[in-house]
Amino acid sequence: MKKLSPGYTVTIGAKNFTRVFTDEGIQKPFFAIFVWTVVFSVLTVVLTVAVGMVLACLVQWEALKGKAIYRVLLILPYAVPSFISILIFKGLFNQSFGEINMMLSALFGIKPAWFSDPNTARAMVIIVNTWLGYPYMMILLHGTAESDSG
Secondary structure, rough: OOOOOOOOOOOOOOHHHHHHHHHHHHHHHHHHHHHHHHHHHHHHHHHHHHHHHHHHHHOOOOOOHHHHHHHHHHHHHHHOHHHHHHHHHHHHHOOOOHHHHHHHHHHHOOOOOOOOOOOHHHHHHHHHHHHHHHHHHHHHHHHHHHHHHH
């Protein structure tokens, strides 16, 4: 019996990288995951910027009364730790008794399987990520607009 010393290494080199592009068993899942990552990134950025911009414009609107209260309420999701927000959303998206499914069922007669269907799970992740990211974008765009307006 041959003993191996600590620090035993195997050199793979570029084999693993070439396998990603040549091996069918790796290639298809890799590219599917890569495409989802790009779509997720683009949608997250676009949605957080869009929601943040709309809300930043809203709290800058001259005719709006109580701007400070709205600003505080819209920034609150940023103050809540992410894991708490995620736990809240886990309950909201619950298949059986979640408020979102109750509303969708009452309005449209549908009950999406948020946690078991891959497409609705992806939509749910994008929604939650937008919720977690829009306050930062709103603060950033509000500050930019304030500094530009003189």
